[in-house]
Amino acid sequence: MTAIEIRNKFLNYFRSHGHKIIPSAPLIPENDPSVLFTTAGMHPLVPYLLGEKHPEGTRLADYQKCLRTVDIDEVGDNRHLTFFEMLGNWSLGDYFKNESIRYSIEFLTKELNIPIEKLSVTCFAGDKDAPRDEETAKVWEEVGMPKERIYYFGKNDNWWIAGDEGPCGPDTEIFYDTGKPACSDNCNPSCDCGKYVEIWNNVFMEYYKHKDGTYTKLKQRNVDTGLGLERINMLLQGKETPFDTEIFKPIMDKLQELAKNDNLESRRIVAEHLRASMMIIADGGKPSNIDRGYILRRLIRRMIRHLNKLEINLDRLKELIELNIENLKEMYPELMQNKENIINTIMEEKDKFVKTLVNGEKELQKELNKLKEKNIDILSAEEVFRLYETYGFPPEVTKEIAKENGFKVDLETFDKLFKEHQEKSRLGSEQKFKGGLADQSEETIAYHTATHLLHKALQIVLGDHAVQKGSNITSERLRFDFSHPQKLTKEELDKVEQIVNEQIQRDLPVTCEEMSYEDAKNSGAIGLFANKYGDKVKVYTIGDFSKEICGGPHVTHTGVLGTFKIKKEEASSAGVRRIKAVLIK
Secondary structure, rough: OOHHHHHHHHHHHHHHHHHHHEEOOOOOOOOOOOOOOOOOOOOHHHHHHOOOOOOOEEEEEEEOOOOOOOHHOOOOOOOOOEEEEEEEEEEEEOHHHHHHHHHHHHHHHHHHHOOHHHEEEEEEEOOOOOOOOHHHHHHHHHHHOOEEEEEEEEHHEEEOOOOOOOEEEEEEEEEOHHHOOOOOOOOOOOOOOEEEEEEEEEEEEEEEEOOOEHHHHEEEEEEEEEHHHHHHHHHHHOOOHHHHHHOOOHHHHHHHHHHHOOOHHHHHHHHHHHHHHHHHHHHHOOOOHHHHHHHHHHHHHHHHHHHHHHHHHHHHHHHHHHHHHHHOOOOOOHHOOOOHHHHHHHHHHHHHHHHHHHHHHHHHHHHHHHHHOOOEOOOOEEHHHHHHHOOOOHHHHHHHHHHHHHOOOHHHHHHHHHHHHHHHHHHHHOEEEEOOOOOHHHHHHHHHHHHHHHHHHHHHHHHOOOEEEEEEOOOOOOEEEOOOOOOOOOHHHHHHHHHHHHHHOOOOOOEEEEEEHHHHHHHOOOOOOOHHOEEEEEEEOOOOOOOEEEOOOOOOEEHOOOOOEEEEEEEEEEEEEEEEEEEEO
């Protein structure tokens, strides 16, 4: 069974059980500063988990493209991926533990033909915040799971929350027994020995964790599940790693054919990072030195370093991209639709990085010459790290060149510096979680509404070409990207600000209607990111001023917004400008 067959089985199964299939949200989140990329299927659904009505109803299912950045440096082993696909089903105040577990076990044993003997499950052990989840364990027993394969663990293993605050709850995780020998008499699903592989996580989301660490019950009980496609595909095919499946095999084989210096780890890194980079670019990503653009740049450059290690001519990169698009086009049609842009973006970044390598080598040679004059034969870890951080110059290349010049390299200290750098990056990535997804506070809702007013005002002042290219909202400010070829004049900015404040002073009502996407377009509603919408959409109308397709939430009338003030206008990327603004109350 192939990955796409598993995906289709999953969607058809849940469709037959009353779930509406919604499209995958883009990898680059809209109106969400909490993460650089969509990292889980629940991210686009947070408002609905908190009680807002979803236009498609209370039972949903989808496949979600996800990208997680904290494990980039781990890619190359037998299991880590940055880009992956998550199959998910949701109940928004509809069914709960009993039905969720029964759907999962039926899908695994009847649709995928996995013997129940191969499965084990874990449940929440309970603590001061929530009770032991015996209800879940009881359902597992009822569907045929023996007591000895039902385990209880604490919050670290069986409690799910995105970040420090937000909707959360106990979960039950389903594990597949690979048949490998037990590592000890106490071997169980919490072991990292490889015998047990987690395949599905059912989260019973009935709590909200507040900033002060306290928990309250949500106004509705939700189910949020995630089944990793690459992982279940690998297990069903009896493969050791995802890189042995049809998702990666064509590119892995081609790399082996082209490599003059074959190395399995390098081939995995190239194959994984190439797929991830292509998916980011297809969803609108561009390489840069900040935020998600930096992650994309890092992925491409790490891939190129390992192409060099494999001694593959970099001119063959275009051929590798084309091969990957051809292999993945059925799963992700957007790759074929964006083929030219993907090829151009990666090849341009490759050319820039080649120049970087040349510049880094010049800088290294200068430093080595200085050391020679001082009769020093060790290149410091700090210098190796400076070359890496400033020029993106790979430490292994630094070591090689230094060795050729008769120098030793303090790589042990470099590894410590690099680990500190990784930890800072990891913490920074985790910090991105705070205040966004789960933050449906009055402040963020107000800023969300203000972006609609700003969008319309920009079109009035600049013209209809000024369309939204992205936004980033926190509880303290909004950031809005829009298409426009040049810097705005002071007069234009003043006019935009004036128009927005006029609509606030008019205290316009904000209303919401549900309709088909086609009806929404025909009604004159602005609709961006069309591929993310399902059959039904929400249209928010602000008086006689603005009408947009949007998930919400919004204030009920504009008079509560306060005074709108533009703080900065600047370039975001070629042909895209960025406005930062605040609401003063």
